[in-house]
Amino acid sequence: MDSGFSQRAASYFESLQESICSALTKIDGRSIFREDTWKHAHGGGGRSRVLQEGAVFEKAGVNTSSIRTPLTAATAGRLKMDAREIAASGISLVLHPLNPHVPAVHANFRFLEADNGDWWFGGGADLTPYYLYEEDARHFHGVWKSACDTADASYYPRYKKWCDEYFTVKHRGESRGIGGIFFDDLRGDFDTHFRFIQQCGNAFLGSYAPIVERRRAATYGERERRWQLQRRGRYAEFNLVYDRGTVFGLETEGRVESILMSLPPLARWDYNAVPEPGSSEEKLLAVLRQPKSWI
Amino acid sequence: MDSGFSQRAASYFESLQESICSALTKIDGRSIFREDTWKHAHGGGGRSRVLQEGAVFEKAGVNTSSIRTPLTAATAGRLKMDAREIAASGISLVLHPLNPHVPAVHANFRFLEADNGDWWFGGGADLTPYYLYEEDARHFHGVWKSACDTADASYYPRYKKWCDEYFTVKHRGESRGIGGIFFDDLRGDFDTHFRFIQQCGNAFLGSYAPIVERRRAATYGERERRWQLQRRGRYAEFNLVYDRGTVFGLETEGRVESILMSLPPLARWDYNAVPEPGSSEEKLLAVLRQPKSWI
Numbered sequence: 001m002d003s004g005f006s007q008r009a010a011s012y013f014e015s016l017q018e019s020i021c022s023a024l025t026k027i028d029g030r031s032i033f034r035e036d037t038w039k040h041a042h043g044g045g046g047r048s049r050v051l052q053e054g055a056v057f058e059k060a061g062v063n064t065s066s067i068r069t070p071l072t073a074a075t076a077g078r079l080k081m082d083a084r085e086i087a088a089s090g091i092s093l094v095l096h097p098l099n100p101h102v103p104a105v106h107a108n109f110r111f112l113e114a115d116n117g118d119w120w121f122g123g124g125a126d127l128t129p130y131y132l133y134e135e136d137a138r139h140f141h142g143v144w145k146s147a148c149d150t151a152d153a154s155y156y157p158r159y160k161k162w163c164d165e166y167f168t169v170k171h172r173g174e175s176r177g178i179g180g181i182f183f184d185d186l187r188g189d190f191d192t193h194f195r196f197i198q199q200c201g202n203a204f205l206g207s208y209a210p211i212v213e214r215r216r217a218a219t220y221g222e223r224e225r226r227w228q229l230q231r232r233g234r235y236a237e238f239n240l241v242y243d244r245g246t247v248f249g250l251e252t253e254g255r256v257e258s259i260l261m262s263l264p265p266l267a268r269w270d271y272n273a274v275p276e277p278g279s280s281e282e283k284l285l286a287v288l289r290q291p292k293s294w295i
Numbered sequence: 296m297d298s299g300f301s302q303r304a305a306s307y308f309e310s311l312q313e314s315i316c317s318a319l320t321k322i323d324g325r326s327i328f329r330e331d332t333w334k335h336a337h338g339g340g341g342r343s344r345v346l347q348e349g350a351v352f353e354k355a356g357v358n359t360s361s362i363r364t365p366l367t368a369a370t371a372g373r374l375k376m377d378a379r380e381i382a383a384s385g386i387s388l389v390l391h392p393l394n395p396h397v398p399a400v401h402a403n404f405r406f407l408e409a410d411n412g413d414w415w416f417g418g419g420a421d422l423t424p425y426y427l428y429e430e431d432a433r434h435f436h437g438v439w440k441s442a443c444d445t446a447d448a449s450y451y452p453r454y455k456k457w458c459d460e461y462f463t464v465k466h467r468g469e470s471r472g473i474g475g476i477f478f479d480d481l482r483g484d485f486d487t488h489f490r491f492i493q494q495c496g497n498a499f500l501g502s503y504a505p506i507v508e509r510r511r512a513a514t515y516g517e518r519e520r521r522w523q524l525q526r527r528g529r530y531a532e533f534n535l536v537y538d539r540g541t542v543f544g545l546e547t548e549g550r551v552e553s554i555l556m557s558l559p560p561l562a563r564w565d566y567n568a569v570p571e572p573g574s575s576e577e578k579l580l581a582v583l584r585q586p587k588s589w590i
Contacts, residue, residue: 236564269531271356
């Protein structure tokens with residue numbers, strides 16, 4: 001792990017955290033990010049930045065970490081790796097807006113390098129609206145398609161599909177949101193892939209900020225808020241039951257509060273809540289049950 | 296599976312559901328249980344009863360089910376069973392009170408029988424207070440100790456310890472609550488164990504109702520409510536990450552809304568929320584981090 005790759009990736013992730021937090025603070029206009037740095041038991045650590053109770057964001061977390069850790073047999077098995085130690089660095093962000101018309105968003109970019117010389121990039125970004133604005137979905141997917149296309153025209157179709165498959169709340173038969181891109185195991189030429197990762201990281205604000213600006217002043221009431229909180233319950237179900245990043249973090253003794261910053265500030269579980277036929281809520285559900293093409 | 300055992304157990308669980316729902320309706324005094332019956336894809340089904348937005352209970356679920364299902368290799372492996380089909384019946388209840396001074400409670404009693412003739416009972420009850428009243432903890436444990444002692448004096452100490460171990464939110468280093476009893480794999484003479492299970496089932500109301508009566512009129516404000524919602528976030532973490540009943544239900548294609556009725560009506564995840572030194576909230580945490588004896 002003396003390739004220098006990990007360090008180059010980690011230092012990009014940290015600069016990306018800077019620029020994203022700075023832009024989100026301006027967008028929010030009320031609250032600021034609080035920073036905590038932490039050390040991992042086995043080496044390295046992280047820098048967590050969380051903004052709470054803002055004007056736009058009820059909770060926004062933008063974390064970086066760069067750790068070294070021995071792998072348990074179970075984790076190595078799940079990662080399909082023949083390695084005993086791993087270096088992992090990445091940036092992970094989850095934004096939970098207050099207004100139900102503004103979608104939640106998640107993005108993550110990561111670099112992993114094993115003590116056997118193996119390394120790869122992974123990442124993605126996905127949007128979780130509570131009310132479906134097709135214009136927003138098309139914008140989000142359009143930005144990610146452009147970012148992918150600069151590297152390889154085959155990426156967007158593959159990574160869009162991968163995203164729809166990955167972010168599935170299986171027991172509900174629903175996607176978490178309207179997707180975006182997801183990829184893993186990107187191996188080969190470091191410089192080529194690192195360029196692509198930077199292309200993606202730099203695309204994030206453009207994929208999301210215009211949507212916030214369009215929806216932040218939309219009016220809403222009890223009904224929209226309740227629906228948002230119910231859908232956030234599904235978000236928590238996905239993250240706690242299925243998300244590999246969450247499981248990896250908890251298994252490798254990452255900082256719990258940083259890993260679980262992804263959980264919604266407030267969530268509801270109403271028994272057997274079913275949207276009214278023909279409602280906007282039902283229209284969203286239809287798309288979550290049958291992901292569609294947005295380009 | 297023609298022993299008749301499953302049917303006897305299932306019919307007891309259904310009569311227990313009747314008597315518990317009837318008593319809880321009287322205690323609540325405002326809302327009533329809504330009943331849904333459902334059929335399992337492979338045979339049998341369930342009867343779910345949920346009360347919401349009551350005077351005492353923000354959400355209360357009391358479910359029975361009695362199903363037959365083929366076992367996947369994964370589920371059979373986790374249950375350590377050499378069987379291809381299983382009959383499972385049980386009662387499961389989770390009560391989430393509105394007032395943060397009234398503890399949440401969970402109880403579950405179950406009978407499993409495999410197509411190879413193997414069978415066993417399991418069960419337990421545990422209390423999740425948001426504010427610690429030692430009197431309540433002693434009462435709850437005292438009732439369960441008495442129920443255990445009628446069967447075997449060794450049960451309570453073993454099952455109390457098992458409960459503390461089982462209901463651990465490992466990544467937080469905390470128990471979900473102040474415990475109670477938990478047991479599984481109770482094999483041997485059916486009549487003896489069935490008597491014990493009935494002793495337990497019939498003890499439930501006496502373990503919990505007096506606590507509700509003592510605390511239901513306690514005053515509380517924003518601070519207590521926020522703490523309760525944060526603790527309910529931990530409850531959701533336990534149920535979604537660790538609870539075997541939840542995982543078993545989702546894996547064997549149980550009815551999702553019935554399985555997940557255990558999730559809290561409303562929950563919060565505030566980043567890095569730490570109770571003030573010397574506060575009541577911190578006193579509860581100390582006990583969750585280091586379970587103690589209540590007898």
